[in-house]
Amino acid sequence: QVQLVESGGGLVQAGGSLRLSCAASGRTFSSYRMGWFRQAPGKEREFVATIRWSGDSISYADSVKGRFIISRDNAKNTVYLQMNSLRPEDTAVYYCAAKGGSAYNYWGQGTQVTVSS
Numbered sequence: 001q002v003q004l005v006e007s008g009g010g011l012v013q014a015g016g017s018l019r020l021s022c023a024a025s026g027r028t029f030s031s032y033r034m035g036w037f038r039q040a041p042g043k044e045r046e047f048v049a050t051i052r053w054s055g056d057s058i059s060y061a062d063s064v065k066g067r068f069i070i071s072r073d074n075a076k077n078t079v080y081l082q083m084n085s086l087r088p089e090d091t092a093v094y095y096c097a098a099k100g101g102s103a104y105n106y107w108g109q110g111t112q113v114t115v116s117s
């Protein structure tokens with residue numbers, strides 16, 4: 001079992017930056033691939049970024065590529081999402097998730113990010 005708690009969300013103007021954190025506890029965090037997802041009002045949850053346990057094998061959604069950076073610190077059991085050049089369309093609840101096996105089966109409660117124009 002893995003427990004995930006996101007933090008760092010808030011209100012920011014377009015063009016600004018935020019860094020989200022996801023603190024993990026429970027089973028060995030370092031063995032899981034971690035991901036960030038988001039869900040905007042009235043839309044389905046969508047993939048944002050993912051990183052393998054070793055810190056490599058990183059990928060991003062096309063909509064955030066070049067603006068967002070995912071990273072992890074296994075010593076701190078934490079994964080981060082640095083979000084730069086934020087746009088109003090980035091407004092969503094952001095979730096981190098841990099992948100054990102073939103699916104993301106552990107999820108945090110989410111943190112709200114609101115980007116004003």
